[in-house]
Amino acid sequence: MTSAVNPLQDIGTIILGTRGSKLAMAQSGLVAEAINRCPGCAVELKRVSTHGDRSHAPVAELGTTGVWTSALREALLAGEIDIAVHSYKDLPTAPADGISLAAVPKRENPSDVLVARDGLKLVDLPTGARVGTGAPRRVAQLRAFRPDLEIVPIRGNIDTRMSKVTGGELDAVVLAYAGLARLGRLDDATDVLTDDVMLPAPAQGALAVECRADGPLAEMLLVLDDPISRAAVVAERAVLAEVDIATSVWCNSTVAAHAVPTVADDGAVTLTLQASVTAFDGSDAVRMSASGFAHDADGLGRRLAAALLTAGAAKLMESP
Numbered sequence: 246m247t248s249a250v251n252p253l254q255d256i257g258t259i260i261l262g263t264r265g266s267k268l269a270m271a272q273s274g275l276v277a278e279a280i281n282r283c284p285g286c287a288v289e290l291k292r293v294s295t296h297g298d299r300s301h302a303p304v305a306e307l308g309t310t311g312v313w314t315s316a317l318r319e320a321l322l323a324g325e326i327d328i329a330v331h332s333y334k335d336l337p338t339a340p341a342d343g344i345s346l347a348a349v350p351k352r353e354n355p356s357d358v359l360v361a362r363d364g365l366k367l368v369d370l371p372t373g374a375r376v377g378t379g380a381p382r383r384v385a386q387l388r389a390f391r392p393d394l395e396i397v398p399i400r401g402n403i404d405t406r407m408s409k410v411t412g413g414e415l416d417a418v419v420l421a422y423a424g425l426a427r428l429g430r431l432d433d434a435t436d437v438l439t440d441d442v443m444l445p446a447p448a449q450g451a452l453a454v455e456c457r458a459d460g461p462l463a464e465m466l467l468v469l470d471d472p473i474s475r476a477a478v479v480a481e482r483a484v485l486a487e488v489d490i491a492t493s494v495w496c497n498s499t500v501a502a503h504a505v506p507t508v509a510d511d512g513a514v515t516l517t518l519q520a521s522v523t524a525f526d527g528s529d530a531v532r533m534s535a536s537g538f539a540h541d542a543d544g545l546g547r548r549l550a551a552a553l554l555t556a557g558a559a560k561l562m563e564s565p
């Protein structure tokens with residue numbers, strides 16, 4: 246008697262590596278749940294501590310790419326874990342040898358949100374209000390839109406950041422919608438920031454599921470992949486990669502990008518990609534958009550980056 250081939254039947258328990266933060270555990274839990282739904286699969290979570298978790302310095306000063314992700318990739322290559330789940334926006338743009346991006350699950354809302362006292366929206370914050378964020382992209386866009394605000398550099402996990410608002414130390418913080426959604430804390434958001442005010446980080450809201458390129462998991466993990474989310478993120482990251490090459494400011498970059506997919510009646514997927522680079526002090530910015538087919542997502546992003554660079558994007562990020 247023959248039975249249908251189950252590509253996982255010989256794999257045994259799959260070890261899924263994750264950072265230990267509440268958000269990372271929630272994200273990894275979502276991926277683990279999806280894998281556990283496949284018949285015969287069993288997943289075990291294993292915590293891996295990263296450079297970013299161990300250091301308390303501002304992320305912009307850690308001086309290296311992959312502060313949240315390198316340790317997970319090393320554990321993957323060493324065979325200590327079989328799958329790594331990352332926030333896609335935290336991954337370096339350079340490809341990693343021996344590792345496949347097996348799946349990009351359906352993306353959460355990529356926007357940033359404001360969590361402010363008294364339910365305030367960004368436009369309602371009083372002059373001089375104290376707003377916490379450490380990300381150069383958020384700082385620059387906030388300064389461009391509301392030069393009167395006092396921006397306070399902060400870091401720490403989402404709970405820590407939000408507690409500075411409830412504790413009265415800050416009037417507001419800027420966070421990713423996706424992070425709040427995954428922690429079940431969306432009710433705390435007081436304003437969902439629109440693209441014209443705060444264009445998100447490339448790949449914000451998306452997860453990256455990686456495995457060893459030579460193993461059996463890559464094919465099986467494709468069930469978790471959402472090709473439209475993947476195409477959008479690939480376009481956004483191509484902008485970042487191309488600007489990175491021209492400027493080498495990586496974590497300190499103010500590059501923002503958002504690709505909105507549309508599916509035509511014939512099934513063809515088109516992306517409308519918007520991208521911007523803002524001067525660190527918010528005094529100047531270049532912003533452009535372009536459309537193209539999802540199957541050329543990478544080319545679309547690279548061409549838009551080239552146009553941004555021609556318009557002076559690299560110069561804007563010369564001095565922090």
Ligand SMILES: NCc1[nH]cc(CCC(=O)O)c1CC(=O)O
Nearest residue numbers: 332334420421423424449450451
């Ligand atoms: N570097 C921190 C980080 N990495 C991913 C997210 C949010 C979740 C996501 O973008 O998928 C966050 C927190 C934040 O920006 O508020």
